[in-house]
Amino acid sequence: MTKPQTKLSGAASRAAATRALHRVLNDGESLTNALPAETEQLDGNDKRLAQAICYGVLRFLPTLNRLVAAKLNKPLKGKLSILNTLLLVGAYQLYQLRTKDHAAVSATVEAAKQLKRKNHTGLINGILRQLLREAPARDEQDQRTLPDDPLFNHPRWFVDALQTDYPERWQSILTANNQHPPMWLRVNESRTSAAAYQKQLLEQEIIAHTDHEVSSALRLDKACSVERLPGFSKGDVSVQDRSAQMAGFFLNADASHRVLDCCAAPGGKTLHLLERHQFTTPLVALDVDAQRLERVRENLARQQQPANIICADVADLDAWWDGKPFDRILLDAPCSATGVIRRHPDIKWLRRRTDIEALVSLQATIMDTIWQTLADGGELLYATCSVLKQENQTQVEHFLSRHQDANLLPISEQSATLQLFPETSGGDGFFYARLRKQS
Numbered sequence: 001m002t003k004p005q006t007k008l009s010g011a012a013s014r015a016a017a018t019r020a021l022h023r024v025l026n027d028g029e030s031l032t033n034a035l036p037a038e039t040e041q042l043d044g045n046d047k048r049l050a051q052a053i054c055y056g057v058l059r060f061l062p063t064l065n066r067l068v069a070a071k072l073n074k075p076l077k078g079k080l081s082i083l084n085t086l087l088l089v090g091a092y093q094l095y096q097l098r099t100k101d102h103a104a105v106s107a108t109v110e111a112a113k114q115l116k117r118k119n120h121t122g123l124i125n126g127i128l129r130q131l132l133r134e135a136p137a138r139d140e141q142d143q144r145t146l147p148d149d150p151l152f153n154h155p156r157w158f159v160d161a162l163q164t165d166y167p168e169r170w171q172s173i174l175t176a177n178n179q180h181p182p183m184w185l186r187v188n189e190s191r192t193s194a195a196a197y198q199k200q201l202l203e204q205e206i207i208a209h210t211d212h213e214v215s216s217a218l219r220l221d222k223a224c225s226v227e228r229l230p231g232f233s234k235g236d237v238s239v240q241d242r243s244a245q246m247a248g249f250f251l252n253a254d255a256s257h258r259v260l261d262c263c264a265a266p267g268g269k270t271l272h273l274l275e276r277h278q279f280t281t282p283l284v285a286l287d288v289d290a291q292r293l294e295r296v297r298e299n300l301a302r303q304q305q306p307a308n309i310i311c312a313d314v315a316d317l318d319a320w321w322d323g324k325p326f327d328r329i330l331l332d333a334p335c336s337a338t339g340v341i342r343r344h345p346d347i348k349w350l351r352r353r354t355d356i357e358a359l360v361s362l363q364a365t366i367m368d369t370i371w372q373t374l375a376d377g378g379e380l381l382y383a384t385c386s387v388l389k390q391e392n393q394t395q396v397e398h399f400l401s402r403h404q405d406a407n408l409l410p411i412s413e414q415s416a417t418l419q420l421f422p423e424t425s426g427g428d429g430f431f432y433a434r435l436r437k438q439s
C-alpha cells in the first residue's frame with residue numbers, strides 16, 4: 001500500500017533540497033544547475049519548499065553549521081556528510097519557516113530514509129529535537145531569530161574586500177545580500193508603457209510599482225510565476241532586475257548603429273536592446289557558451305526578434321570578426337557576480353578569492369580586444385554585476401591608462417561611473433562605465 005501523499009511529498013522536498021545543497025557544497029556545482037535537477041519530480045508546492053530551503057540554508061550557512069555542530073559529538077564527514085546537510089535543512093526550517101515544528105522534524109527524519117540513511121533517523125530526530133528545545137520562541141512573523149554571525153554569513157575574504165572598498169557601507173551590503181530580492185519586470189516599451197502594464201497586472205490582482213529612474217521597470221510586491229503575467233509568452237514583458245535594465249538605456253544606441261553585445265547569454269540585455277531599436281544592421285549577439293546561447297535563441301524566438309548569433313571566444317577576433325567596426329558595444333563582462341548574491345546565495349560559497357584575480361585579467365583581455373573592433377567615435381558600455389572595485393572602477397582606470405584614445409563619458413551629471421548596491425535601490429548590485437573612442 002502506498003503511504004499518504006502528504007507525508008511522502010513533505011519528505012521528498014527535504015530530501016531534494018538536501019541533495020541539491022550537497023551538490024553545491026560538496027561538489028561545487030551551482031544551485032542554478034543542481035536545484036532543477038533534484039526537484040524535477042516534485043510538484044509545484046514541494047518544488048517551492050525545496051527552493052526556499054536551499055536559498056535559506058545558503059544564506060545562513062555558517063550560523064546553521066554552528067548550531068548543528070554544537071550538537072554533534074563528532075563531525076559528520078565523508079559518506080555521512082549528507083546527514084550534516086540534512087541537519088542544516090532541518091535547523092533552517094525550525095528557525096525560519098512557518099511549518100509546524102513537529103511536521104518539520106518528522107518530514108526531515110523521513111527524508112533521511114529517502115536519502116538511504118535509514119539507520120540514522122534516530123540521530124537526526126534526536127538532534128532536531130535538541131535544537132528545538134533550545135531555540136528561542138517564535139516571533140510575530142512566526143519565525144525564530146537566528147543567532148548573529150560576526151561575518152554576516154559571508155566568507156572572510158569577501159568581507160575583507162568589502163571593508164576595504166566601502167568602509168562606510170560594507171555592513172549594509174552584507175545585510176542586504178541575505179535578504180530576498182524583489183521580482184522586477186521589464187515592460188516592452190515598444191508595445192506598452194510600465195504604467196499601462198501596471199494596470200493590466202492589477203486586473204490580475206498583481207500589485208506592481210513603477211520606478212522613478214528606469215522607465216521600463218516594475219517591481220512586484222510579491223513574486224509570481226511568469227504564466228500569470230499577461231502577454232509574457234509573446235514578449236510584452238520579461239523578468240529582469242532594474243539595475244540590469246539600465247544597460248539598455250546607457251548604451252546610447254540608435255537604429256542606425258551597428259551593435260555588438262559581446263557577452264550576450266542568456267540574452268536579457270540583447271532583448272532589451274532589440275525592443276528599444278529596430279536596427280537596420282542586425283545586432284551581433286556573441287557568447288562563448290553554446291548552451292547559454294540556446295537561451296538567447298529561445299528568448300529571441302519568444303519576442304520574434306532577429307539577431308546575428310555567434311558562438312565564439314570574443315578575444316579570438318580571427319574566429320568571428322568580419323573587420324567591420326561597431327558603433328556601440330555592450331560588454332556585460334564575466335564577473336564575480338557579487339552584486340547578485342541575494343539571487344544566487346551559492347556564490348558566497350562557490351567563489352574563491354583567487355577567482356577574482358582571474359576574472360579581472362579576463363575582463364581586461366576582453367576589453368582590450370574588443371576596443372579594436374569599436375569605430376572611431378563609437379561607445380563601449382562596460383557592465384558587471386559585481387560590487388568589487390577591482391572589477392569595476394579600478395578595472396576602468398587601468399583601461400584608461402592603457403588606451404590613450406579612450407575617454408570616460410559620465411553616466412550622469414553627478415557621477416562618472418555608476419556603482420549600484422543591492423541595498424539602495426531595491427535593484428541588484430551593478431556597475432556601469434561608458435567609454436568613447438576618440439574620432
Ligand SMILES: C[S@@+](CC[C@H](N)C(=O)[O-])C[C@H]1O[C@@H](n2cnc3c(N)ncnc32)[C@H](O)[C@@H]1O
Pocket residue numbers: 262263264265266267268269270286287288289292312313314315332333334335366
Ligand atoms: C554576465 S553574463 C552575460 C549576461 C547577459 N548579458 C544578459 O544580460 O543576459 C557573462 C557572459 O559572458 C560569457 N563569456 C565569458 N567569457 C567569454 C568570452 N571569452 N567570450 C565570449 N563570451 C564570454 C559567459 O558565457 C556569460 O554568458
